[in-house]
Amino acid sequence: MLKLAGALNVEKSASDIEISHKLRRKGKTFAKFVSHKVKTRQYKERTKLKDIRIASVFPSFSNAAAAGVNRVYINENLTAYRRKLVAIGREMREDGTINSIWTIDGKVFVKTSPERSPTRIREEDDFKYL
Numbered sequence: 001m002l003k004l005a006g007a008l009n010v011e012k013s014a015s016d017i018e019i020s021h022k023l024r025r026k027g028k029t030f031a032k033f034v035s036h037k038v039k040t041r042q043y044k045e046r047t048k049l050k051d052i053r054i055a056s057v058f059p060s061f062s063n064a065a066a067a068g069v070n071r072v073y074i075n076e077n078l079t080a081y082r083r084k085l086v087a088i089g090r091e092m093r094e095d096g097t098i099n100s101i102w103t104i105d106g107k108v109f110v111k112t113s114p115e116r117s118p119t120r121i122r123e124e125d126d127f128k129y130l
Contacts, residue, residue, distance in 0.1 A: 001031050004072065007057045008045040012038065030077070043104070046074040076103050085121055098130060 001020055005012035016038045020031040033039040053070050078086065085108045089101035092110075099111045108121040112130050119130065 001029065003057050004074075005042055007052050008042060008048050010042045010045050012042065040105075043074060043076070049074065076106060078103060078106060082106060082108055085124065088124065088127060089121065092127065 001017055002012060002014065016034055018032045018034045020029060022029045033042075049072050052072060054072055055070075057072065082103070086101060086103065089098060089108065089110055092098045093101055097112075099113050099116075101108065101110045103109070109118040110121055110127075110130065111118050119126070121127065
């Protein structure tokens with residue numbers, strides 16, 4: 001987590017992380033931060049991850065790069081209902097109906113075009129009115 005924060009130019013120390021653990025089977029790491037501000041600082045910088053490859057942050061992950069896993073992602077831990085809303089939005093993004101979808105603090109937002117302002121999605125029916 002600290003290496004990733006460094007790659008994103010976010011100041012973070014080990015005392016900012018309450019607990020973290022890795023799921024070996026899925027290759028995912030979960031972290032709980034000591035404060036909401038610390039989590040928000042790193043989460044807001046996640047868009048910079050588009051330009052960062054795993055091997056540049058974690059040189060020992062060359063096996064992952066060879067297997068075709070080149071990107072690092074930061075995602076929120078969402079409820080099942082909100083994960084479903086995000087999945088619907090991702091399908092609509094692939095279809096070209098919406099431009100982008102993201103979450104902040106568990107809230108789901110979409111943009112229908114780059115120049116429009118974001119719309120908050122609270123339930124599935126909200127997608128019908130975009």
